[in-house]
Amino acid sequence: MSEAASSSAPNHPDAFNQTKAVPSETPSLANLLRLAKPEWPGLAIACFLMIVAESAPLLNPLLLADAYDTLVDPEAVDRMQDISRTMITVLVVHSVGSFLGFIRQALMSVAGERVVARLRNLLFVSLMKQEMSFFDEHQSGELISRLTSDTAVLQIGTSQALPEVILGMVKLVVCMALMFWISAYLAIVVLGCVVVLFCISIPIGTWLGKLSREYQNVLGTAQGHATEVLGAMRTVQSFAAEKREAHRYEKVVGDPDQFPLWWATHKKDQDKTTTYRVGFFKAIVAAGFFTLIFGVGFGCLYVSLWYGFKLVNDGEITLGELTAFQSYVFYIGAGLGQTSSFVSKLLEAQGASGRIMYLLNRVPAIPIPVEQKNASLDKSQSGRDEEETPAIITVNHYVPTIPLLRPDAMEGNIRFENVNFFYPSRPESAVLVNFSLTIPANSTAALVGASGAGKSTVVALLQRFYDVSSGAICIDGHDLRDLDLSWLRSNIGFVQQEPQLFGLTVRENICYGIDREVSLEELEEVSRKANAHDFIVEWPQQYDTMVGERGVKLSGGQKQRIAIARALLVNPRILLLDEATSALDAESEHLVQEAIDKAVVGRTVVIVAHRLSTIKRAKQIVVVDDHRIIDSGTHDELLQRCTKYQELIQRQSMHSSQ
């Protein structure tokens, strides 16, 4: 296993900055709309209702103007009757508007929830499909941030911000038309102010959008760090690294107390992009933006009122018309203020759409078949076929024989043919060089060698977590890359160095990945073989006992035996065992060893072996040194001719006798 990679993280101050941020496709409104495509009909109806609901009250100022004028009209015959008729109409218009407003609000909110739920599912499926090297390069916390906060931003963008911005524009046009109808001169004054407002708000709005995107990015980095540390609390506490981790987190989030006057200046030795610093400028620009819109908007109101008084005084318009006009100016001012806040949300959503599109469209270097409920939706979401999509990272793309092979049964003959390999995230260092090895079906091969020699990598390549850089790996004579990946993996059992259990029950953990019903008898049988049954039935809830997050409630030996039971339930033709380097106590080791001895019978087994007892038992021992195979044979043969093996055995013997 890549111990180096995993253990370096808590100790290296900047380890979490080494992973790449999720790239973005060009953010665009078209992308944003595409992501909400299935909700278009609902959103269109909601938009229509919104326009009707919001336009209806625009009639009221005109009706009220009539009422005002009737009130001050000395020639009116039945003044109160006329006013009452008008006021009833005003109330009806208002009620219809409110009711339609309720329907559109409900429709939009539900459409938003549908957008976000669908996107999260699609995004999760897309993440599940990515090859292992993708996860080597991107921190899980950052991906979680894309899955939660980016999708939420997109939900607001498509179901609220976009319709509100459209409404704002419609309102502006309708109000301006009504204002021109009342008084063209007065309307021209207001129109001039609106144009000035637009010219000022566009650059500030763009700046705000940029800051919002930056804020989301840095928040993703902070989340990535927090997820990594919270998932490794035992390591953090055992290294007494809490303070260091808090400091690392603070480096991304920023410390507001460092800036006595609140102003987030950039000090030379500090990172420019902390959430506080970006958030600080985002808050100031947003406040300035809204103040400007409201300030200039109300300034217009007063200027036009002033000019309006003159027009009433000159007898050009009535007092009622002036009140109606002012109401429209007010609508425009309030509408622009509201629209501007939604414009910034829309810009945020545009930025998020770029990152989401990248993840949805990313073509995995090793296509993993993941069942998708609605495949056509995937295409409509991304807006293009997979074939058209450019591969973002360049790994050795191998064109498989189409269709992929799914033989009836696997015999389990393994052959490495002159394999060379480097990890895509570290292309400068070769991990396997001219690696050729044959493991006949039903035999056991033990890989031995120094730490970092490449043994776990061999196991990873056999499961096709990565593709070889050159050469080939064949199973029963078929290149791995020509085989159906789910068929391949369903025939391989894998017990990791540090077995990964899930926060589920023992039963669910053993049955993990099994699609069929598993009877209790079968469960008990594999657990017995794995020496796990006895300790499981001692617990009050037996197979229904929860194991805690990542199996924290179990001992190392218990976790390993459950992992062996899980691998056995698959009844794999090939069993891969990456032996734990961490010492188990003698009793546990004996029980695990016994479980392994039972598990290897009748299948091809590849063991990354660390224990002398395991090594000795293997029919074929492969000595890996400096990323190459330097010798292979039985224990006795190698003891006679291979110096490296002799050294290794000497070290192991000393270790066992200690």
Ligand SMILES: Nc1ncnc2c1ncn2[C@@H]1O[C@H](COP(=O)(O)OP(=O)(O)OP(=O)(O)O)[C@@H](O)[C@H]1O
């Ligand atoms: N995901 C990865 N990305 C980049 N490099 C990796 C990755 N995993 C392992 N490596 C590197 O590949 C080399 C071989 O690692 P590997 O885990 O195969 O060694 P190993 O022989 O199994 O070691 P050990 O016995 O300590 O588990 C190491 O130099 C390691 O740093």
